[in-house]
Amino acid sequence: xxxxxxxxxxxxxxxxxxxxxxxxxxxxxxxxxxxxxxxxxxxxxxxxxxxxxxxxxxxxxxxxxxxxxxxxxxxxxxxxxxxxxxxxxxxxxxxxxxxxxxxxxxxxxxxxxxxxxxxxxxxxxxxxxxxxxxxxxxxxxxxxxxxxxxxxxxxxxxxxxxxxxxxxxxxxxxxxxxxxxxxxxxxxxxxxxxxxxxxxxxxxxxxxxxxxxxxxxxxxxxxxxxxxxxxxxxxxxxxxxxxxxxxxxxxxxxxxxxxxxxxxxxxxxxxxxxxxxxxxxxxxxxxxxxxxxxxxxxxxxxxxxxxxxxxxxxxxxxxxxxxxxxxxxxxxxxxxxxxxxxxxxxxxxxxxxxxxxxxxxxxxxxxx
Amino acid sequence: xxxxxxxxxxxxxxxxxxxxxxxxxxxxxxxxxxxxxxxxxxxxxxxxxxxxxxxxxxxxxxxxxxxxxxxxxxxxxxxxxxxxxxxxxxxxxxxxxxxxxxxxxxxxxxxxxxxxxxxxxxxxxxxxxxxxxxxxxxxxxxxxxxxxxxxxxxxxxxxxxxxxxxxxxxxxxxxxxxxxxxxxxxxxxxxxxxxxxxxxxxxxxxxxxxxxxxxxxxxxxxxxxxxxxxxxxxxxxxxxxxxxxxxxxxxxxxxxxxxxxxxxxxxxxxxxxxxxxxxxxxxxxxxxxxxxxxxxxxxxxxxxxxxxxxxxxxxxxxxxxxxxxxxxxxxxxxxxxxxxxxxxxxxxxxxxxxxxxxxxxxxxxxxxxxxxx
Numbered sequence: 001x002x003x004x005x006x007x008x009x010x011x012x013x014x015x016x017x018x019x020x021x022x023x024x025x026x027x028x029x030x031x032x033x034x035x036x037x038x039x040x041x042x043x044x045x046x047x048x049x050x051x052x053x054x055x056x057x058x059x060x061x062x063x064x065x066x067x068x069x070x071x072x073x074x075x076x077x078x079x080x081x082x083x084x085x086x087x088x089x090x091x092x093x094x095x096x097x098x099x100x101x102x103x104x105x106x107x108x109x110x111x112x113x114x115x116x117x118x119x120x121x122x123x124x125x126x127x128x129x130x131x132x133x134x135x136x137x138x139x140x141x142x143x144x145x146x147x148x149x150x151x152x153x154x155x156x157x158x159x160x161x162x163x164x165x166x167x168x169x170x171x172x173x174x175x176x177x178x179x180x181x182x183x184x185x186x187x188x189x190x191x192x193x194x195x196x197x198x199x200x201x202x203x204x205x206x207x208x209x210x211x212x213x214x215x216x217x218x219x220x221x222x223x224x225x226x227x228x229x230x231x232x233x234x235x236x237x238x239x240x241x242x243x244x245x246x247x248x249x250x251x252x253x254x255x256x257x258x259x260x261x262x263x264x265x266x267x268x269x270x271x272x273x274x275x276x277x278x279x280x281x282x283x284x285x286x287x288x289x290x291x292x293x294x295x296x297x298x299x300x301x302x303x304x305x306x307x308x309x310x311x312x313x314x315x316x317x318x319x320x321x322x323x324x325x326x327x328x329x330x331x332x333x334x335x336x337x338x339x340x341x342x343x344x345x346x347x348x349x350x351x352x353x354x355x356x357x358x359x360x361x362x363x364x365x366x367x368x
Numbered sequence: 369x370x371x372x373x374x375x376x377x378x379x380x381x382x383x384x385x386x387x388x389x390x391x392x393x394x395x396x397x398x399x400x401x402x403x404x405x406x407x408x409x410x411x412x413x414x415x416x417x418x419x420x421x422x423x424x425x426x427x428x429x430x431x432x433x434x435x436x437x438x439x440x441x442x443x444x445x446x447x448x449x450x451x452x453x454x455x456x457x458x459x460x461x462x463x464x465x466x467x468x469x470x471x472x473x474x475x476x477x478x479x480x481x482x483x484x485x486x487x488x489x490x491x492x493x494x495x496x497x498x499x500x501x502x503x504x505x506x507x508x509x510x511x512x513x514x515x516x517x518x519x520x521x522x523x524x525x526x527x528x529x530x531x532x533x534x535x536x537x538x539x540x541x542x543x544x545x546x547x548x549x550x551x552x553x554x555x556x557x558x559x560x561x562x563x564x565x566x567x568x569x570x571x572x573x574x575x576x577x578x579x580x581x582x583x584x585x586x587x588x589x590x591x592x593x594x595x596x597x598x599x600x601x602x603x604x605x606x607x608x609x610x611x612x613x614x615x616x617x618x619x620x621x622x623x624x625x626x627x628x629x630x631x632x633x634x635x636x637x638x639x640x641x642x643x644x645x646x647x648x649x650x651x652x653x654x655x656x657x658x659x660x661x662x663x664x665x666x667x668x669x670x671x672x673x674x675x676x677x678x679x680x681x682x683x684x685x686x687x688x689x690x691x692x693x694x695x696x697x698x699x700x701x702x703x704x705x706x707x708x709x710x711x712x713x714x715x716x717x718x719x720x721x722x723x724x725x726x727x728x729x730x731x732x733x734x735x736x737x738x739x740x741x
Contacts, residue, residue, distance in 0.1 A: 039685035040676045090707045115531045122536035123706040136532045143530045156511045157483045160500045168493035280654045303407045306414045
């Protein structure tokens, strides 16, 4: 046991004395949480628009002002021809152009019918859709203000209740995702690289002739990373509660227990990769391709899994992060107990057992 | 010049004789370009609907049918009580519950008013917001239908109406892939440019072979050029491969010229490779440099406008995107591919990128020391 602890200490010193790596390992989750929390939203606001007003009357001015005053739009330019609209789009200066035809107000008041054309830069289809929706609802408002509001008969009212996240904050969705991502990265990628590094530099030989059992050596390598990742979980949870206002509704103990389970899964994946990789570069690449990318793609926090083609949806089931993500969402945000997540937990336990089994079996005592 | 030629020969041999690097270089674009665009489908559809119908009337059935036939919703659950409906939300079986109260039809007809309850799982805020909006739109439509049914004479009250017509320029089919693929390609060559070059130098440091270079008459600039050129060529090859894939698999043909893309890409790669070199002058071990370059490319990619629009970011983040070479290339790529922009349209981008290239490479050369330790 004492020998084992000595090895743990050696590994710990490796990490501790490499201040740059340690610095990044500790700050990575902080930066990710802050970026996702504050910088990355799909919410559309301050979109740059241009107006092509051929009529220039009271109505078009009123509508233009309404558009410019809304928080969705930012009027940056008045244009005077379709050609100019196209050029402005091409330079990437605007997202939407609003075109009023001649005699807008006249038509509206006398024939009761007038037209507005919205031209969207649909290279980003989602934003284009959202923008045209916002613009037409602002125009609609203006139209309503022209007519008296009257009580309509036979009205169905709809009450919408947003469960768990009434303010529709993005943070509720990605905090669990970032947890999965960071754990995968720290545990699997860093462990595999650090084991392969010993192989590449040649120090593995020294370790393998030591009296400690080879597999214990590997376990000793993983423990410091386990500690770092627990630290990361703590940072993420603290940030999400105190900075992003995402509360932990369920049991903290259960959440931490499940996180440790997932950490072990990730660590065994790391060991597995280190078994096969010969150079650090290959180890890094394999972890990126087979761990990081699938976690990003299939855990469901960035890309909607339900929109993917069926084969990809099937593949998503073998990604451990997907199950961990479900667990964290259920415990942390929905506040559910163990009874709701025993299935997912069992899947993770099963995966871990299989992975550990394979990596123990494949662990080579001899160098090539 | 002759020295440089030998260096290049050495580097190219090193690359081509390491099968794992080549594999990586060609598998990575395949995987990213084939899987990512399939996965990155942010269109909101397939919302799983749970219905709690206490009314069981003709009206309630018609409403549910109308919602399903809209194409956005899939009926996944029919529960007798709201509690049970909520349970299937907890299990992620449904995303949204529609509760139709008892006497929905009677209240509507007799009392002129009736209230429906919609409860949405809002953990994913975007999906919840749009899902809620869609279902409200459908209910309003349904309501309008009922009104015209009950109010005998059609309402031909001459009210002023504004008709809004839409045109979707540059991507009339609203194809999300045309938007994503060029951006993903940028991400790809960014990763190759920044991490491979820096790893390569550090590997020499770690293995000790850099000592040999340090004691040779090779000049600093020759050494750096010798590292830069092979990866510059390699990244351009990957770009070509990626553009080909995009053309064959997704039928994406840029509206603008390929030449515009290549001109910008070659300057961009100088900047990104310079960044990689810069990182390598600071890092001591491969583990360090991998982590650092991973960290930086992650921030660059997240703040590049690839996944979320830059205008939506807060002011401080927008300032960062101006200091982020990736965001320029993604913008240029999308402008050239989708809008057919030419060199004149992107001249400010080119100038900015030249600035980045000079800055990173200059710093890297200043910081590279032939002395060890």
